[in-house]
Amino acid sequence: MTQTWIILGATSSMARAYAREMAEAGATLVLAARDIDEARRMVPDLTARGAAEASAMRFDARDPSTFGPIVDRVEAEPGEINVAVFVGSMPSQAEIDADPGLIERVTLDNFTGPAQFLARVMPVMEARASGTVVGVSSVAGDRGRIGNYVYGAAKAGFSTYLSGLRNRLTRAGGHVVTVKPGFTDTSMTWGVEGMFLVASPEKVARDIARAVKKRRNVIYTPGFWWVIMTIIKLVPERIFKKLSI
Amino acid sequence: MQWKTADYAGWGRVHKAHGELARPERAADLARIMEDTPAPALGMRRSYNDSLLNDGGRAIDMTRMDKILSFDAATGVVEVEAGVQLGELLRLFAPKGWLPAVVPGTGFPTVGGAIAHDIHGKNHHALGSFGQHVTSVTLLQPGGKRVTASPGRNKALFRATMGGIGQTGVILSAKLQMISTPGTGMRVKETRVGDFDEFLDLLDNSRFDYNVGWIDGTAKGSNLGRGILEEAELTTGVEARKGPSLPVPIDLPGFALSAPTVRLFNAAYWRKVPARGRTHVMPIASHVFPLDKLHDWNRLYGKRGFHQFQCVVPVDAAPVLKDIVGRIAHSGLCSPLAVIKRMGPGRAGMLSFPMEGYTLAIDFPARDKAVRLIHELEAMTIEAGGRLYLGKDALATGDTIKAMYPEWQDWAAEAARADPDGVLITDMVRRLELRG
Ligand SMILES: Cc1cc2nc3c(=O)[nH]c(=O)nc-3n(C[C@H](O)[C@H](O)[C@H](O)COP(=O)(O)OP(=O)(O)OC[C@H]3O[C@@H](n4cnc5c(N)ncnc54)[C@H](O)[C@@H]3O)c2cc1C
Numbered sequence: 001m002t003q004t005w006i007i008l009g010a011t012s013s014m015a016r017a018y019a020r021e022m023a024e025a026g027a028t029l030v031l032a033a034r035d036i037d038e039a040r041r042m043v044p045d046l047t048a049r050g051a052a053e054a055s056a057m058r059f060d061a062r063d064p065s066t067f068g069p070i071v072d073r074v075e076a077e078p079g080e081i082n083v084a085v086f087v088g089s090m091p092s093q094a095e096i097d098a099d100p101g102l103i104e105r106v107t108l109d110n111f112t113g114p115a116q117f118l119a120r121v122m123p124v125m126e127a128r129a130s131g132t133v134v135g136v137s138s139v140a141g142d143r144g145r146i147g148n149y150v151y152g153a154a155k156a157g158f159s160t161y162l163s164g165l166r167n168r169l170t171r172a173g174g175h176v177v178t179v180k181p182g183f184t185d186t187s188m189t190w191g192v193e194g195m196f197l198v199a200s201p202e203k204v205a206r207d208i209a210r211a212v213k214k215r216r217n218v219i220y221t222p223g224f225w226w227v228i229m230t231i232i233k234l235v236p237e238r239i240f241k242k243l244s245i
Numbered sequence: 246m247q248w249k250t251a252d253y254a255g256w257g258r259v260h261k262a263h264g265e266l267a268r269p270e271r272a273a274d275l276a277r278i279m280e281d282t283p284a285p286a287l288g289m290r291r292s293y294n295d296s297l298l299n300d301g302g303r304a305i306d307m308t309r310m311d312k313i314l315s316f317d318a319a320t321g322v323v324e325v326e327a328g329v330q331l332g333e334l335l336r337l338f339a340p341k342g343w344l345p346a347v348v349p350g351t352g353f354p355t356v357g358g359a360i361a362h363d364i365h366g367k368n369h370h371a372l373g374s375f376g377q378h379v380t381s382v383t384l385l386q387p388g389g390k391r392v393t394a395s396p397g398r399n400k401a402l403f404r405a406t407m408g409g410i411g412q413t414g415v416i417l418s419a420k421l422q423m424i425s426t427p428g429t430g431m432r433v434k435e436t437r438v439g440d441f442d443e444f445l446d447l448l449d450n451s452r453f454d455y456n457v458g459w460i461d462g463t464a465k466g467s468n469l470g471r472g473i474l475e476e477a478e479l480t481t482g483v484e485a486r487k488g489p490s491l492p493v494p495i496d497l498p499g500f501a502l503s504a505p506t507v508r509l510f511n512a513a514y515w516r517k518v519p520a521r522g523r524t525h526v527m528p529i530a531s532h533v534f535p536l537d538k539l540h541d542w543n544r545l546y547g548k549r550g551f552h553q554f555q556c557v558v559p560v561d562a563a564p565v566l567k568d569i570v571g572r573i574a575h576s577g578l579c580s581p582l583a584v585i586k587r588m589g590p591g592r593a594g595m596l597s598f599p600m601e602g603y604t605l606a607i608d609f610p611a612r613d614k615a616v617r618l619i620h621e622l623e624a625m626t627i628e629a630g631g632r633l634y635l636g637k638d639a640l641a642t643g644d645t646i647k648a649m650y651p652e653w654q655d656w657a658a659e660a661a662r663a664d665p666d667g668v669l670i671t672d673m674v675r676r677l678e679l680r681g
């Protein structure tokens with residue numbers, strides 16, 4: 001059966017690696033991105049790698065008027081419709097403290113914008129009784145930390161939203177995979193201090209592809225982050241509040 | 246965050262740099278950098294030396310600029326961003342019947358790096374150097390100017406860019422004419438070779454498209470120059486598999502590659518090929534990229550790193566090459582990695598390495614004794630009328646290199662035109678005073 005993937009935030013480092021995985025599997029790709037020029041440059045790369053078809057469309061998580069055309073476009077595609085959400089932004093906590101208005105924009109980019117888009121494709125996916133939503137959240141959403149808690153809160157919100165969405169889509173025969181990457185070597189983290197055990201975007205993309213195939217619910221990628229986060233979640237709040245990890 | 250402070254090095258890890266690196270992922274970001282803060286480019290850091298370093302300055306890591314921009318399945322012409330790796334092109338296109346015309350001994354190098362050193366492969370005698378299969382190249386020059394050069398247009402710039410060690414601008418993209426292949430396999434014939442003279446004889450008379458010789462750099466006397474000749478041709482019949490690569494997790498202690506270990510290893514390696522020879526069929530990558538399964542194998546040489554000496558000498562200077570091999574055998578400093586190849590005349594640029602003759606490449610752990618030996622070998626190379634490879638040399642002086650590359654002044658003039666303020670100058674260019 002033909003499969004179509006809408007990639008939200010297609011120009012992200014991780015998204016590009018995932019789009020390549022899907023291209024090699026022969027999928028049809030809709031590259032939804034704010035940087036439309038770059039998304040267009042991705043088209044020949046993905047067709048050379050085996051995509052049945054690839055096209056670029058404008059998508060801005062902060063501008064719902066960009067959502068409708070994408071939904072209309074995929075409705076015209078036969079077969080299974082899938083969505084992978086890579087959109088996200090992570091200003092430093094210091095930037096946010098200097099401009100609290102950023103809190104709303106971080107929430108829009110990481111959670112409420114993509115959620116509004118998903119709300120609009122859901123009926124299409126339910127009608128076809130198939131398809132997978134991949135939502136890229138983050139280990140940062142597992143616990144609020146001093147250096148990153150607005151981004152963390154947005155990701156926590158997104159994770160919770162995805163869990164509810166899974167509950168809904170499962171009934172219709174579809175599926176939702178929540179992806180929690182650890183530190184990944186992308187443009188978002190280039191030059192950020194204090195990174196360790198950094199994974200390549202290709203590794204993350206392979207893990208996501210495997211999780212989709214196996215219908216996993218929640219994955220940590222690389223897998224060892226599950227251990228790290230389990231320990232971090234176990235630290236009692238009265239101790240955690242004094243730590244700066 | 247555009248610039249990141251980092252310590253980095255070439256493959257041999259002898260020269261090191263501390264400086265700021267940007268790693269653009271989009272054409273627009275790269276263009277902005279070249280407009281505002283132009284800097285030299287680097288690829289996968291597979292050059293052994295300081296050719297990719299800019300100590301105390303800035304450099305642009307091109308490895309994420311790796312898209313395929315167009316591919317014509319009928320002609321085998323592919324246009325790519327400069328950061329794409331040659332092994333990736335092979336993996337993607339061999340199943341479609343095409344492969345890069347020239348690949349080096351590892352699949353990691355980028356197209357930008359392959360152009361900047363006008364690299365050669367095991368088929369140099371048949372198909373020439375990498376740059377001879379580049380049909381056009383697009384450069385971003387300091388200030389943001391975008392220029393396209395080809396063998397027919399901006400000719401001098403093109404010849405200064407092939408093998409031009411990144412000094413004519415950052416290579417944004419290139420068009421490559423690939424060669425057709427009947428399949429994804431290679432038929433490899435291995436032959437035991439008894440000594441140096443027999444080696445040259447076999448290399449001269451090989452009828453295969455790909456050939457390379459492994460030489461036992463520890464064998465002396467009547468065994469001097471013994472080794473294994475590997476001749477190969479493209480074929481059908483095997484699927485390339487995506488195997489895991491094994492990391493070298495630690496820097497090995499210095500004695501791991503000491504003289505007795507290497508002697509034992511080499512003797513065993515030589516004997517593994519039966520006296521009557523043998524033939525295998527294997528995936529292309531397994532033959533052309535033999536060490537790529539062992540990731541970061543440069544750590545085998547320990548923290549102090551290593552040098553690779555690579556020279557080419559004209560055919561009639563074969564006796565000097567024999568002396569070079571003899572000198573190395575007597576030094577007791579050779580590592581297991583020693584390679585000899587017959588080269589054709591093919592070269593694409595003013596600073597290209599190849600010349601018709603024989604090339605020899607040998608690794609040495611970075612020790613004072615080895616440095617003295619390499620200086621002796623340089624002198625012997627000059628005597629032979631040969632030259633050293635700028636992708637490997639880490640020790641020569643400017644005078645030595647300039648004498649070997651008679652077109653260097655024409656090249657320097659083109660580089661000055663492209664980069665009048667010298668913002669693309671790297672540590673190697675400074676060491677060799679190549680830009681005057
Ligand atoms: C195991 C091994 C085997 C090898 N075998 C061979 C062989 O058989 N034949 C051979 O010829 N070489 C061989 N090499 C050397 C290697 O092919 C070259 O050094 C090649 O240039 C490395 O490419 P890179 O992408 O790693 O570039 P780097 O080493 O990072 O950079 C090399 C040069 O290219 C310039 N450069 C890189 N990208 C750009 C760009 N986009 N625009 C402008 N300039 C750029 C840099 O400034 C630098 O001067 C081998 C190396 C190794 C480690």
Ligand SMILES: NC(=O)c1ccc[n+]([C@@H]2O[C@H](COP(=O)([O-])OP(=O)(O)OC[C@H]3O[C@@H](n4cnc5c(N)ncnc54)[C@H](OP(=O)(O)O)[C@@H]3O)[C@@H](O)[C@H]2O)c1
Pocket residue numbers: 009010011012013014015033034035059060061062085086087088089090108109113136137138139180181182183184185186187188189
């Ligand atoms: N890198 C890590 O260590 C890490 C760890 C855990 C989770 N993550 C998550 O992984 C995802 C992918 O990020 P990445 O690491 O690959 O970094 P990235 O390259 O910076 O990707 C982020 C992408 O989000 C897009 N984006 C941001 N706001 C948008 C908006 N309003 N509308 C449309 N697109 C918008 C960006 O688009 P532009 O191209 O237009 O800027 C960019 O392509 C993100 O959700 C991130 O939070 C990353």
